[in-house]
Amino acid sequence: MALEEVGSVVLVADRPAPQIAKLRCVVPPPALVRVAGRAGAKLLVCLVLARRERPHWTVGLNLVPHGINAMLAAKLAGGRSLFHMIGGPREVLGGGWCSDNAVLGRLPRPVPALERLLVRLVRACDFVAVMGTEARRLLIERGMAADRVIPIPASVDERRFHHRATDGQDYDLVTVSQLIPRKRLDDFVQAVAALREIRPGVRAAIVGRGPVEADLRALAERLGVGDAIDFLGFRADVEELYARSRVFVLTSRSEGLSIAIAEAMASGLPVVVTDVGEVRDLVREGDNGHLFGVGDVDALVRLAAGLLDDPERSSSLGGRAAADARAVCGRERVRAIYRDLLAHRP
Numbered sequence: 027m028a029l030e031e032v033g034s035v036v037l038v039a040d041r042p043a044p045q046i047a048k049l050r051c052v053v054p055p056p057a058l059v060r061v062a063g064r065a066g067a068k069l070l071v072c073l074v075l076a077r078r079e080r081p082h083w084t085v086g087l088n089l090v091p092h093g094i095n096a097m098l099a100a101k102l103a104g105g106r107s108l109f110h111m112i113g114g115p116r117e118v119l120g121g122g123w124c125s126d127n128a129v130l131g132r133l134p135r136p137v138p139a140l141e142r143l144l145v146r147l148v149r150a151c152d153f154v155a156v157m158g159t160e161a162r163r164l165l166i167e168r169g170m171a172a173d174r175v176i177p178i179p180a181s182v183d184e185r186r187f188h189h190r191a192t193d194g195q196d197y198d199l200v201t202v203s204q205l206i207p208r209k210r211l212d213d214f215v216q217a218v219a220a221l222r223e224i225r226p227g228v229r230a231a232i233v234g235r236g237p238v239e240a241d242l243r244a245l246a247e248r249l250g251v252g253d254a255i256d257f258l259g260f261r262a263d264v265e266e267l268y269a270r271s272r273v274f275v276l277t278s279r280s281e282g283l284s285i286a287i288a289e290a291m292a293s294g295l296p297v298v299v300t301d302v303g304e305v306r307d308l309v310r311e312g313d314n315g316h317l318f319g320v321g322d323v324d325a326l327v328r329l330a331a332g333l334l335d336d337p338e339r340s341s342s343l344g345g346r347a348a349a350d351a352r353a354v355c356g357r358e359r360v361r362a363i364y365r366d367l368l369a370h371r372p
Contacts, residue, residue: 065091076103109151114282115164118144157282158304180285181360182292189294190269197231200271202286205236213277219249220327231256268293279320288355291347298329314347
């Protein structure tokens, strides 16, 4: 929205969006949703808008169904399509069987034929925005032209997320995440329990909402750390929580390039995160944070304890983390990438 080149944006969504300059939200009529379903209704609305308003660009976040909708609408409008692969390669690999997609994610095993179909649909888009270099490599290997795959990292607002002085830290560890199985937050709870054996006063916070919250609370109680972990739900002031925390942790089994990691680093926190997705585009082991293998709770405990026991080193890593997050994910850099991309007019 901050790009002067963008005159207006039309968002097709299930519910009204907040009022933002240059944004108009279109919600499919309830009657159409009842007949065509949510995905079908949004596709029909996209096609009508494409034919009537002829947008220069049509953008879809996630391939199924929005990336496909964007591609079809762009072809009808004679414009360009951009599929933004915010979920990473798991959106297409194995037919999306390990993705967060409500339908494809239910597949019990990889389906090679479905993967080939999804790859063809991706290649039908004019451009694909990926979160980092690993996704770009995988798409190019599967036949996507290199100049049509554009790495666009998550954008961090440096005015909001930056190092700030506080009177003290409330939390030794903090994580910000959807509370869903893919995030493996049971590993986070187990790590807090292990840390408490060597640091009896350890405090931790889990920020976010989701279907596994009750299970996580029950696990914390069973492990005797129910009083050591605060479940904070959704918070609009997450930057204030980062300022009151010592180490950011993410335990996911898969990611693109996590916006939570980028924002925590921009806030001056050293991070201890799983070595998945595009994280190596931002986190350099031992220089601005630490990486560990998925499910390796012992490594997580060892790395987190090392940072908590050495405040000077932790501060040094946090300073480099802030500088690197700004360099890779700062708004001006991301804005420049979009500006170059949008210059490709039909």
